Amino acid sequence: MADKQVPSTIKDEALVMKRRNQMVKGAVTLFIEKGFHKTTTREIAKASGFSIGTLYEYIRKKEDVLFLVCDSIYQRVKARMEDDIDPAQVSSLIQAVHSYFYLMDEMQDEVVVMYQEVKSLPKDAQDYVLQKEREMVAMLEEVIRKHISGPCSEEKVQLIANNIFVQGQMWGFRRWILQRTFTIEAYADLQVRLLLEGLPLKEKRPSGNKE
Amino acid sequence: MADKQVPSTIKDEALVMKRRNQMVKGAVTLFIEKGFHKTTTREIAKASGFSIGTLYEYIRKKEDVLFLVCDSIYQRVKARMEDDIDPAQVSSLIQAVHSYFYLMDEMQDEVVVMYQEVKSLPKDAQDYVLQKEREMVAMLEEVIRKHISGPCSEEKVQLIANNIFVQGQMWGFRRWILQRTFTIEAYADLQVRLLLEGLPLKEKRPSGNKE
C-alpha cells in the first residue's frame, strides 16, 4: 500500500487518498510529455489543482510523486490483468494473451512512463515496484501452465511468460516502429501465431533435445 | 557521423575524436551508475580526465554528451552485429541469434543506458538514433529472410526480427529477473528453441490460416 511507503502530514486518510489521486492524475500526463526529471514540482502542483505548499503536505520528496505514479499504474495494470486473464475464467491461452495485449494497448502511455522512469526511483521503491512486476509475470506463468499440453520445464514457462510480458510493453515503447505496420489486432494475432507455431527452417534443427 | 551533429570549437579533428572518446568512456560509466540527469557536467569532465572548460570545447550542451554516448554505443553495437551476423557469413539463423544474444550480454550496460536515456535526447537526435535501430532490425530481418523455408510474409519477418531484437535487450534490462534463472547460454538456447518450435497447446489451434 502506498500509504505505508509515503507518509503525509495530513491525518484524514480519505483526504490523503483524494489528493494523491489528483496528484497522480496530473503527474502522469506531465511525465508522459516530458519525463520525470524535466517536470518540476510546481508543474505537478498546478496540474494537480493545488498549491506547491499543499503538494508537500502529501509527500516528502519529489521522488515520492514518481513512486505514487508508478505504484498507481502498476496497481491499475495488475487489477486489470486479474480481471482480464484470471486463469480460472479465461478459456484459452490465446484469449489470455489477446486480452493482455489489448490491455497494453489501452495503457500504452502509462506503460511507457513506468518503463522508463523506474530507474529514477530510490532503490527500495524500485524493489517494491519490481516485485509487482514479478507478480504480473507470475500471472502469465500460471495461465501458460494451465493451458499447455505435455510436460514443460519451469524455466521454459518463465521465459515464455517474460517474452509475452515484454512483447506487450514493446507494443508501447516501440510504437515508432511497430505501429506503422500493425494495428493492435494484427499485432496480437501474429504474435500469438508465432508463439504457437514456431519457425520453419531450411536447415535441420539440432536434434539433441535434452529437455 | 557524430562530427556533423555536434560541432566543436577545436580544429584538430584527430584530437576531437580522441577527446570525445575519453569523454564517452567516462560518461558511459557515470550514466550507467546514476543516469544522465543525476550526472553533472563536472563529473563528466573529471571522469573524462579534463577540466569543465575543456569539456565545453568539445560539445555545446550537456545533451551533446548524451548524444555522443548513444551514438557511440549504437555504432559499436552495429559494427559488432555487422561482424557477427553478417548474412553472407553466418551459416544458420540459430548461429546468428546466438551471436546476437552473446553480444547483448557483453554490452549489457551500454544497452541499458542507450535504452533508458534515448528519451532525454532532443527530438532530432532521437530520430537519428532510432534510424540506427531500424538498421539493426533490418539486419536481423535479412538473416531471417535468408534462412527461412517456405513463403513468409514481410510482416512476419519484421515482427520476428523485432522480437529477437528486444529479447536481446531484455536480457540486459530485465536482468534482475532473468539472470537469476538463466546463464546467457541457457537463455540463448531456450529462446532459440522457442523461436523454432512453437508451443504445444491442449486446445485446438484456430485453423483459419490465411497466410
Next chain:
Amino acid sequence: MADKQVPSTIKDEALVMKRRNQMVKGAVTLFIEKGFHKTTTREIAKASGFSIGTLYEYIRKKEDVLFLVCDSIYQRVKARMEDDIDPAQVSSLIQAVHSYFYLMDEMQDEVVVMYQEVKSLPKDAQDYVLQKEREMVAMLEEVIRKHISGPCSEEKVQLIANNIFVQGQMWGFRRWILQRTFTIEAYADLQVRLLLEGLPLKEKRPSGNKE
C-alpha cells in the same frame, strides 16, 4: 507599465511592486557605480535585501532588472517633467527650461545610467524606452510652440526641443568638463541666454532665408 513587460511568478501584485521598488533602488546605485555588465545578479539581490532565489521570483532574466530600472527612471523623469513644465502652468519658456535643467541636475546619476545602458536592453525594450523619450521631447516641443512668437517651422521646433533635451542630459554626462566651470544656475542661465540671443558674428550671415 512594467507589469506587463516583465512577468513575475508572484501573484500578489502589491508585493511585486514593493519588491521591484526595492530591486530598482538597489540596482540603480550599483549600475551608477559599476555599470550594468559589471554588476552581478547576486549583488543586485543583496543590494535589494533579498536572496538570489527571491530576485528571480520577480524577474526572468538579468536584463529585466535593467529594463525595470530604465523604466522607473523614465517614469520618474517624465512625471517630474509633467509637474514642472506643464505647458498649461508654466508662464514662460525660460522658466520651463530652467526647471528642466534643474531637474536634470537633481537626477544626474539616473540620467547617466539610463543614457549609457539603454543599448544593453533587448531590442523591444529599447523601443519601449525610446518611445518614452519621444514623449518627453514632445513636451518640450509643446512648451516651445506655445511661447514662441511669429511662425516657426515644425522642424525648427523639433530641433530646438532636441537641443534643449540633450543639453539637459549633457549637464550630467559631461559633468567632468562642465561642472568644473559652471554651477547648475550659471549653466541654466547661460544656455537660456544662448538659446534666445543667437551669436553675433563678424562676417555677414548668409542671407538666403528660405524659411
Next chain:
Amino acid sequence: MADKQVPSTIKDEALVMKRRNQMVKGAVTLFIEKGFHKTTTREIAKASGFSIGTLYEYIRKKEDVLFLVCDSIYQRVKARMEDDIDPAQVSSLIQAVHSYFYLMDEMQDEVVVMYQEVKSLPKDAQDYVLQKEREMVAMLEEVIRKHISGPCSEEKVQLIANNIFVQGQMWGFRRWILQRTFTIEAYADLQVRLLLEGLPLKEKRPSGNKE
C-alpha cells in the same frame, strides 16, 4: 601614444602597429554591432584575422582593445578636425561648424561607440581619452573666438563649443529620432541658423544683461 599605454611582447614596432590596426578595424565593427561587453576576445581575434594567442601578444587584457579602439577613433576624429576646421584655414564659423557636422555624419558609428563605451575603460584610460575630448572642444573654442564679434566671456565660448560638439555627436546617437526628419545638410543648416539667430519670444526677455 598608444604604444606607451598598452605594452606588447612583440619587439618589432612596425609589426605592432600593423597588427593593432587590423585589430582595431575588426573590433570597431563588432563593438558597433554588439557593444564591448557582448563581444568576445575570440570574436575580436577572428575579425582581426589572427588567432586568440596572437591577439594576446599585442595586448594584455580585453580592455586594452577597447582603449586602442577609442584611441584610434579619437585620433582619427581629431586629425580630421585639425584638417577640416583649422582656425588658420577656415574662413567662417559657419563653414567650420558645417565641416564638423559632416565629419560627425561620416563617422557616426565610431562616434557612437566611443560615446557609449568610454565608461567601460579603466579610470586612467578614461582620463587619457577625456583629455583628447578637451582638446577637440578647445579647437572649436578657438574657431569661435576667432570669428565672433564683440567681447565674449570665456565661459560663453566654452559653452557654445560644448554645445556644438555635443550637437555633432547627437546626430549620431539620436539618429533614431533626428534622421527621420533631417538630412545631414538640413540638420547642419538649421543648427547653424539656430546658433546665430536666437529665438524670438512672445514675452519680454529678462533685461539685466550683466555680461
Next chain:
DNA sequence: AATGAATGAGGTTTCATTCAT
C-alpha cells in the same frame, strides 16, 4: 612570432523544499 588547446573562476539561472501566515 604565431598558434590554439586548456583552464577554471565566476556568471546566470533553476527548482526542490521550507515555513510563516
Next chain:
DNA sequence: GATGAATGAAACCTCATTCAT
C-alpha cells in the same frame, strides 16, 4: 489544512587568459 513567498545549493555554461608547441 492550504497557501505561496522565500530560500540557497547547485546546476549549466561562458570566456578571458595562459602556455606549450
